[in-house]
Amino acid sequence: MNRNHPFRRAGALALVAVAALAFSSACSDDADKDPAGNAAAAAGGPEPKTIDGAKAAAQTVFDRFSGGDFGGAWDMYTAAGKAAISKTDYIKLNETCSRKGLAIQLTSARMEGADKAVVIAKQLVAAQSYTMVYEQDGWRLEPAKEGLALYAKGADRAIAVQKKAGTCANA
Template sequence: MRIFATALLAVLIVPVSGCDELSDLSLPWESGDPQTLEAATAVAQEWSDRRQAGDYAGVWLMFTEQIRDGISQNDYVVLSETCQSSIQMMPVTVSGVRMEGSNRAVVRLKALGFLVQFDMAYEDGKWAVPPDPEFAAELGKPVSQIIAGRKAERRCGDSDLASRLDTQTPTAAPAIPTTTTSRPTATATATPKQRAANARTVDEFLTAVPEAAERPILSGLRDQGFGYLDYELVSVAWDRTCSTFGSANGASNKAIADAKDALIGMRFTPAESDAILGIALELNGSAGIESCP
């Protein structure tokens, strides 16, 4: 699961014990969880609270077996403490969205105007947090290799994200009216903007993680010729757009204008901004965005 990136507060970090003590920690569910949206939401909230508190050993306990088999508890603590950022550790409120069968629940995290949606998986009588495609691709690798890869891609800690934001410079492109409701297409004048060295583009991310093409924002930008955009910044922009359209007024003209202003403020060109808005509007129309698929 993205995130963005997403996500801005400094917090106190709970000291973590050594490897031997970590292995003695037991899973927190003894009697099993009800297969309900309420139970899944409560587990997701607890997982988020542990992450915000810096309790990475406790966070690991609430992952699916796929993650716990792919990275040890101690290595996950090392990875998280090395690459932690204030964006990932801000206080979060979790709400339930819907059940999809008896073993999958969709929940939504909200923090400081950002909305991020992800799945919860039911396995062995418990609700647990599964990996997003990017994290799944890292499982099984030595933690030093994972950290090196994230640093090379500038997605390890606050300084990397800040440097990427600072190096984004827009290029000239024709403006499209902010009230556009159809998906715009890329033109020859919408040329790639400068981006930080080693930052992954949408195209590069989809090549590495093909299943991520199920996300409309990624496949949509690629298909329109905007695959050169920074993947992490696109993820942040997408969640911010969802948040703007998720208000009571839905995708009103004002909400569209506000969303475009926010995208321009993130240094996307007008054409790039309209591409993101067009995908959002095509998915959800005037009813308002209730999720960030």
């Protein structure tokens, strides 16, 4: 059989073209995405209201927090979370008491209605659930009731409470 048959050459060229197109389309949008991985948000549009959008936003919050970017983590809080504690107090509390540098990994997630997702994240061996809420065209972290109660005390009292409880990492 002749290996240079016109149909074989055309078939091979078609496969190469399809592979090149698939590769270039899979890689071309990366530069346009925001840190949460949402191309629409980078373009000024709303983040996707999907489980993947919620997971990407949650991982961004966790990365910012574990990397010590507490201001960036606070920026991704719900309106209720931001109302409970000022950005300055949130940064002060976490710079004093949080464990920086320990990666927080998303282990699972599920939607709970159209505007809420529950994500499970793990740091070392401890796992915890978090709620992501879709508000203002994006996914935001909703602090737990215990966190809101702690934040309401202000940074100095919250630090004292955590030190007394033995939960302030740097005390």
